[in-house]
Amino acid sequence: MKIINGVPSHQSPLRRHRPALMLAVSLLLSGCATFSPDRGMGVVSDIAGHTIKKDVVAIRSVDEAQHADDAVKRLLRRALNVDTAVQVALLNNRGLQAAYNELALAETDLVQESLPPNPTFSISRIAGGGAVEIERQVVGDILALATLPFRSEIARKRFHQAQLRAALETLRLASDVRRSYYRTVAANEMVGLLTDAKSTAEATAKLASKLGETGSLNKLDQAREQVFYAEMTADLASARQEATSSRERLARLMGLWDGDLTFRLPNMLPQLPRRPSALPSIEVDAVTHRIDLQIARIELEALAKALNLTEASRFVTLLDIAGIAKTTKDPDGSRFRERGFDIQFQIPIFDGGEVRVRQAAETYNQAFNRLTEKAINVRSEARDAYRTYRSSYEIARQYEREVLPLRKIITEEMQLRFSSMQVDVFALLTEARQRIASMRAGIDAKRSFWLAQSDLQTAVNGGGSGETPTESRPTTTAQAGGGGGH
Template identity: 60%
Template structure:
C-alpha cells in the first residue's frame, strides 16, 4: 500500500530529533560506580577498571608497595582487586553492556535506496528512505530493557568482585596456616630425630629394648612423612594465592605472615542475619533486576505480537521524459505489513509469561536458600570460634603445664624418657589441631561475609540466561 504525503520527510526528521533527545550516553566511570562504592563501604578496599596506561601504572605501583612488606590478608585482597586479570575481564564485559545499552537507546538508521530505470521513452529515478517504524515505536521500551540489563551487568560485576575478594582471603588463610604447620612440624621433627638417635644409643647400652626403640623411630618417620606432605601442601596453597592475586615473575618472592592473625576477643552477634542477607545479597539484587527486565520484555512481546515486520519510510520517485527532459516528482510512503495468518502471537505471549514466572520462582527459591545459607554460615562461624578459642584458652595452656611438669620430673629423674616422649607426641597433636581450628575460624568468617553479601556466582545466573533467551524474539533495529 502507498500513501502520498508531501510532509512525510519533515515528520520523520522531526520524530528522529525528538527520539535523539532521549538517547543514553556513556557514564564517566564506565558503570563502575556501584562496584567501587560497595567495595569501599563493605570491604574497605579499592576496585578499579584499568582502562588507561596511567590507571595501570598507578595500580602497579600500589601492588609493588603492598608486596614490599610481609603480606596480610587485607593486602592480598587489595592486590587481587587491582591485579587479577579475570576480574578486569569482568569489568570489560561491563563496558560492553554499557555500549549495548547506549546502542539500544538510539533510533534505527534509515536505509536509502536509489534505482534508475531507463526505457525507450523516459528515464525513471526512484529514491526511497526506509526506516523501521516498529523499532522507532518500541524504542523507549527497548531502551528501558537495555538499561535494566546494564544495571544487571553492574551487579554481576560487583558479584565477581566480591567472589575474587573472598577467594583471595580464603587462599591467604590456607596458605599461611599450611606454612605455619610446616614450620611447627619441622621443629617437632627435629626433636623426634634427636629422640630417635637417643633411643638408638640407649639400645646399644642396653637401656632400651628393641620395641621402645622401634616406637621412637617410627614416630620420627611418621613426622618426616607429615612434614613432607605439609610442605607440599604449603607450596600448593601459596600457588593458589598467587593465582588469586594474579602475580608472576619477580612478584613471586613476596613474604607472608609467619602465623595466622589472633582470634578476636568475642564473636560477632548477628541476630538479624537473615534480614541482612536478603537485603544485601548480590544474587538477590541480580534476580530483582532480571525480573524487572523480563517484565519489560513481556510487555513488549504483548504489544507487538501481531506485527513481525513493519517498515515504512519516505519514498520519492522522479521520472524524466527523454523527449522534453521534464522531471516529474512523486512522493509518498512505502509500507510493508506481514499479516499473521498462522501465528497470532499466542505462542510468544505464553512463552514470555512462563519465562517470567520461571524467573519469579527461581528468585523466591534463591531467597529461601540465601536465608538458610546465612543461618548455616553463622552457626558454622560460632562453632569455629568456640572450638578455636577453646584450644587457645583451655587445651594449649593445659598442655603447656603438662609439658613443663613432665620435663621437671624427667630432670629430677622421677620419670623415664618414655613418658617425656609420649608427652611430646600429645603436644604436637594438640598444637596442630589448634592451628587448624584457628584456620577454620578465619575461613568461617570469610564464608559468613560471603553468605551476607554474596559473591559466590562467577557468571550470569540461570534467570539471566532465561531473560536473554526470552528477549531474543524482541524486535531489533
C-alpha cells in the same frame, strides 16, 4: 513494520518529510544514552568501598596501569596481612580487569539499544525505450522507533545487572584471596610446628638407637621411636608441599609473577577476637545485601518490561505499508509523477503472536520461581554460615584457653618428674607426641575459624559459590595414636 516514502526528484526529502524527521529526532533525544565517564565503574566502586572497604580501579590507560603497579609495589614492601593481600589482588588481578572490560562492553550495548536505527536512503534510475524513471526512497523502521523507550529502559536494567555482576566478581575475588591467605599462613605455621617436632623426633630416635646398642631398649621400642621420626619427616614434607601450593594459589589470585613472588607472609595466624560477632538479623542482612539476589531481582524486572513489550507489539509486525512516489521522464522531455501505495497484510491464521506472549510469560514465571528459591537459599546459607562461624570460634577458643595451656602444664610437670627420676623417658616421649598432636589440632581449629569468618562475610554480601566447604580437622586422639605408646 517498515514504511517506504518515495521522494520526487525535484523536491527536497527534508522538506517533504519534516514531520517524520521531527518525530524521529524527538524519539532519539528521549531514548538516547551516552557513554559514562567511568564506564559504569561507579556502582562497583561504591559496593567495594561499603562492603569490603577496598579500592577498585578499571585500568584503561598506561598511566592508570602504572599507578596501580606503584600501589602494588608499595603494599608488597611489608609483610602482607589479609586486607593488604585483598587490595593487591583487586589492583593487580587481570581476570578481574577482564570482568571490568565486560562491563564496558555492556555499556556499549546500552548505548546501541538506546539509538534508533539509521534510516536508509536509496536512489534508483531505470532507462529503456526512450523513457527514464528515477525513484528515491527513504526507509525507516517505525516499529523500532515506537518501541525505543521500552527497549532503552530494558537495556538500562541490563546494564545495571552488568554493574552488579562486575561487583560480584570483585567480591568473589576478595573472598577467594581471604580463604587462600588463611590457608597459606596456617600452612606456614604448621611447617614451623612440624619442623620443631621433627627435631624432637630425631633426637628421640637417636637416643633410642643408643639405648638399643647398650641393651637398655628392646627392638619393639626402638622401632616405635624410629617410626615416629619417619612419620614426622613425612608430615613435614606434606606440610611444606601444602604451604608451597597455597602460596602459589595466593600469588595467582594476586596476579603476581617474576620479582613480586618474594612477598612476605606472617608465620602464624592472627589471634582470635575476644568475642564473636553477634548477628541477630543475619537473614535480613543477607537478603538485603546479597549481590546475586539483587541481580535476580533486576532480571525479573527486565523480563516484566519485556513481557509488556511483547504484548504491545504482538500484532504490529503483521502489517507492512509501502509508500511509493516516482518521477518518469518521457522521450519528449516531459515529466510526470506517479503516486500510490502498496499495503500487505499477513493473515494471523496460524500465529497471531500468542506463542511469543506465552514464551515471555513462562520465562517471567521461571525467573520469579528462581528468585524465590534463591532468596530461600540465601537465608539458609546465612544461618548455616553463622552457626559454623560461632561453633568454629568456640572450638578454637577451647584449644586456646583450655587444651593448649593444660598440655603445657602437663609437659612441664612431666619434665620435672623426669628430672627427679619419677618417670622414665618413654612417658616423657609419649607426652611430647600428644602435645604435638594438640598443637596441630589447635592450628587447624584456628584456621577453620578464620575461614568460617570469611564464609560468613561471603554469605551476607555474596561472591561465593553458594556452598560452604567443610574443613576437616583431625582429632587429637587420632594424631596422638599414630605414634603408638609405651
